[in-house]
Amino acid sequence: MNKRFRKMAIPYLIWLYLLALVPTFFMVVLIFLDMEGLDTDNIRFTFDNFLQLKEVSTLIALLNSFKYAFISTVICIILGYISAYVLYKSHIRNKFLVLTILILPMWSNLLLRTQALANIMEPHNIITDLLGIKVNENMSLAGSGIAVVIGLVFTYLPFMILPIYTALEKVEPMLEEASLDLGANEFQTFFHVTLPLSFKGVVTGSVMVFLPCMSGFAIPEILGKGNIVMIGNIIEQFFKNMNYNIGSLLAIVILILILVSIAIVNKFDREGETIR
Amino acid sequence: MKSNSKVSLLSGKKIATMAEYGYRDLTVLKKSLRVIGYLCVGIVAIMLYLSIFIIFIYSVNSSSSTTSFGHFTLQWYFKITEHRMLSDAIFNTFLVSICATLISTFLGTLVAIGLHYSSKKFRKHTMLLNNIPLLNADIVTGISLMLIFSLLLKLFPYVFGFPTILVAHIYFTLPYVILNVLPKLSDIDPNLMDAALDLGIKPSKALFKVIFPAIRSGILSGMLMAFTMSFDDFVISYFTTGNGFDNLSIWIYGSIGRKDLTPAVYAFNSIVIFGAMLILIMANIISIRNAKRKKEYENKK
Numbered sequence: 001m002n003k004r005f006r007k008m009a010i011p012y013l014i015w016l017y018l019l020a021l022v023p024t025f026f027m028v029v030l031i032f033l034d035m036e037g038l039d040t041d042n043i044r045f046t047f048d049n050f051l052q053l054k055e056v057s058t059l060i061a062l063l064n065s066f067k068y069a070f071i072s073t074v075i076c077i078i079l080g081y082i083s084a085y086v087l088y089k090s091h092i093r094n095k096f097l098v099l100t101i102l103i104l105p106m107w108s109n110l111l112l113r114t115q116a117l118a119n120i121m122e123p124h125n126i127i128t129d130l131l132g133i134k135v136n137e138n139m140s141l142a143g144s145g146i147a148v149v150i151g152l153v154f155t156y157l158p159f160m161i162l163p164i165y166t167a168l169e170k171v172e173p174m175l176e177e178a179s180l181d182l183g184a185n186e187f188q189t190f191f192h193v194t195l196p197l198s199f200k201g202v203v204t205g206s207v208m209v210f211l212p213c214m215s216g217f218a219i220p221e222i223l224g225k226g227n228i229v230m231i232g233n234i235i236e237q238f239f240k241n242m243n244y245n246i247g248s249l250l251a252i253v254i255l256i257l258i259l260v261s262i263a264i265v266n267k268f269d270r271e272g273e274t275i276r
Numbered sequence: 277m278k279s280n281s282k283v284s285l286l287s288g289k290k291i292a293t294m295a296e297y298g299y300r301d302l303t304v305l306k307k308s309l310r311v312i313g314y315l316c317v318g319i320v321a322i323m324l325y326l327s328i329f330i331i332f333i334y335s336v337n338s339s340s341s342t343t344s345f346g347h348f349t350l351q352w353y354f355k356i357t358e359h360r361m362l363s364d365a366i367f368n369t370f371l372v373s374i375c376a377t378l379i380s381t382f383l384g385t386l387v388a389i390g391l392h393y394s395s396k397k398f399r400k401h402t403m404l405l406n407n408i409p410l411l412n413a414d415i416v417t418g419i420s421l422m423l424i425f426s427l428l429l430k431l432f433p434y435v436f437g438f439p440t441i442l443v444a445h446i447y448f449t450l451p452y453v454i455l456n457v458l459p460k461l462s463d464i465d466p467n468l469m470d471a472a473l474d475l476g477i478k479p480s481k482a483l484f485k486v487i488f489p490a491i492r493s494g495i496l497s498g499m500l501m502a503f504t505m506s507f508d509d510f511v512i513s514y515f516t517t518g519n520g521f522d523n524l525s526i527w528i529y530g531s532i533g534r535k536d537l538t539p540a541v542y543a544f545n546s547i548v549i550f551g552a553m554l555i556l557i558m559a560n561i562i563s564i565r566n567a568k569r570k571k572e573y574e575n576k577k
Contacts, residue, residue: 003393004479005389005390005392005393005479005483006390006393006394007390008386008387008389008390009387009390009391009394009398009399009402010390011387012383012387012390012391012402012450013398013401013402013405015447016402016405016406016408016409017405018424019409019420019421019424019443019447020405020408020409020412020420021405021408022424023419023420023421023423023424024420026420026423026424027419027420027423030423079316079319079320079323080320082312082313082316082317083313083316083317083320085313086313086314086316086317087317096559096560096563097560100556100557100560101321101324102324103504103556104549104552104553104556105324105325105327105328106504106508107504107507107508107548107549107552108327108328108331108545108548108549109508109524109525109528109545110508110510110525111510111525111528111529111532112327112331112528112541112542112545113327113328113331114327115528115532115537116327116330116331116334117326117327117330119330119342119343120326120330122343124343125342125343126330126333126334126337126342126343126344126345127330129343129344129345130333130345153323154323154324154326154327157320157323157324158324161320185300185302186302186306187302187305207411211411211413212413212414214413215413215414215415215416216414216415216511217415217511218510218511218529222532232415235415235419236415239419239422239515244423247419248419248423251415251416251419251420254413254415254416255412255413255416258411258412258413258416261411262407262411
C-alpha cells in the first residue's frame with residue numbers, strides 16, 4: 001500500500017533530467033556551433049571554438065583560477081582544521097551554537113561583505129578614519145592577488161570548518177582513549193588516529209572551498225578591480241556578449257573539473273556523511 | 277627532560293629514567309600549541325565577522341562616504357523604504373525566497389517520502405542526480421538554466437523574470453530539503469504507518485497525521501537551509517533573471533559597478549543579521565530547554 005507514495009518521486013527524476021542533464025547536452029552541442037546568441041539563422045558547424053582554449057587570456061584566467069583557488073584552499077585547510085579541532089576539543093558540546101556562529105555571516109549579502117572588504121583595503125578607509133591613523137599611500141592591498149585570496153578565504157572558510165567539525169564529531173572518543181592507554185602520547189594519537197579518521201572532512205571541505213573559489217566571478221571582480229581575471233569572469237563576459245558557444249565551452253571545462261572533484265570526494269567519503 | 281640514568285643507592289645498579297622508557301615531557305609544547313589554537317580561532321572569528329562589523333559601522337555613519345565617519349545616526353534605517361529601487365529589490369528577494377522555500381519544502385518532502393518507499397536502484401539513481409544542483413558550480417547551473425529557459429522564449433517572450441528566477445531557486449533548494457528529510461524517514465518505525473492504515477485511515481491522510489509529524493525536524497532544517505541558500509544567491513539569479521526583475525544581490529552588483537551604493541542597503545543588511553541572530557539565539561534557548569525537559573521527564577519515569 002506504500003507503493004502509491006512511490007509515484008511522488010518520479011516527477012522529480014524527470015525534473016532533474018530536464019533541468020540538469022538536458023542543458024548539459026545542449027551546451028556540448030553549442031560548443032560545435034557558431035551562431036549569434038541563440039539565433040538559428042546563421043548557424044554553422046565548426047571546431048573554431050576550441051581555439052579559444054589556446055588564447056593567452058583564457059590560459060591566464062585558468063591559471064589564475066587554479067592558483068588563487070589552491071592558495072585559498074590551503075589556507076582554509078590550515079585555519080579550518082585548527083579551529084574545528086579547538087571547537088571540537090572545547091567543552092562546547094552544543095553543536096547548534098557552533099553552527100550558528102559559522103552560518104550567521106552567510107545571512108549577510110556576499111557582495112556587500114566583499115565590497116566592505118574592498119573598502120577597508122584602501123589606504124584611506126573607515127577604520128583608519130575612526131582610529132585616526134595615517135597610513136602610507138603605498139600600503140594599499142586593493143586590486144592585488146592578496147586581496148583576492150583574502151576575499152576568498154574570508155568568504156568560504158565556513159565551508160571548510162563545517163565538514164571537518166562534522167567528521168571530528170564522528171570520531172569515536174574511545175579510539176583516542178585506547179591509543180593513549182596503549183602508550184601513544186597526544187601527538188601520536190592525533191597523527192595516527194584522529195587525523196586519518198577525520199581526513200574525509202578535509203577532502204569534502206577542500207572541494208567545497210576549491211570549486212566556488214575557482215568558478216566565482218564576483219569576488220575577483222570586486223577585489224581584483226579588473227587586474228585579476230579568473231575563468232568565471234571570462235565566462236560571464238562571453239555570455240554577456242551573447243557568445244554562447246565559447247561560453248558553453250568554458251563552462252563545460254569547469255563542469256569536467258567538478259566531476260573529477262566529486263569522484264575524489266566519493267573515493268574518500270563513501271557514505272556522503274560530511275556533505276551537507 | 278634532561279637527566280642521565282641514576283645509580284640506585286641500595287643495590288648500586290643503574291635505574292632507567294622516564295626518558296629512557298620513551299617518555300618525553302610535552303607540557304611546554306602542548307601549552308604553546310594550545311595558545312596557537314586559540315589564536316587561530318580568534319583569527320577565524322575576525323575573518324568571519326570583520327566585514328559584518330564594517331557594514332554595521334557604515335549603516336550608522338551619517339556620511340555616505342565609505343572612507344570617513346561623520347557622526348552616529350540611525351537615519352539610513354528609516355531611508356530603506358524611501359529608496360524605490362532598493363525597496364523593490366528587497367521585496368523581490370523576499371518574494372522569490374519565500375515562494376521558493378515554501379514550494380521546495382512541500383515538494384521536497386513529498387519527493388523524499390516517495391524516494392523512501394521506492395526501490396533501492398531508483399533511489400540511488402535519483403540521489404546521484406540530486407547531487408548535481410548541489411555540487412555544480414553556480415555559474416554552470418545559472419548558464420544551464422538560462423539556456424533551457426531561452427528555449428521557451430519563442431513561446432513566451434516575457435518568461436524571463438519572476439517565473440524563471442523562481443524555478444531556478446526551486447531547482448537548487450530542492451536537494452537540500454530532500455537531503456534533510458530522507459534520513460529522518462528511515463528513523464521512523466515502519467510499523468507506525470502499518471498501524472495507522474490498519475486502524476482504517478486513508479494513506480493520504482496517514483501522510484499528514486503520521487509521517488509529517490515524525491519528520492518535522494528534518495523538514496524544518498531543510499527549510500532553513502533552503503531559505504538561507506535562496507536568500508543569499510547571486511550568480512544563479514543573475515543569469516536567470518530578466519525584464520528588470522532584480523533581487524537584492526543583482527541590484528547590489530549593479531550598484532557596485534556604478535559606484536552608487538546607498539548606505540541604506542548596509543542598514544538593511546545589519547537588520548537581517550540582527551534578526552537572524554535573534555532567531556537563532558531563541559531557537560538555541562528553546563532547544564536547550566526542550567532537551568532539559570525531556571531529561572527531567574525521563575528521570576521521573
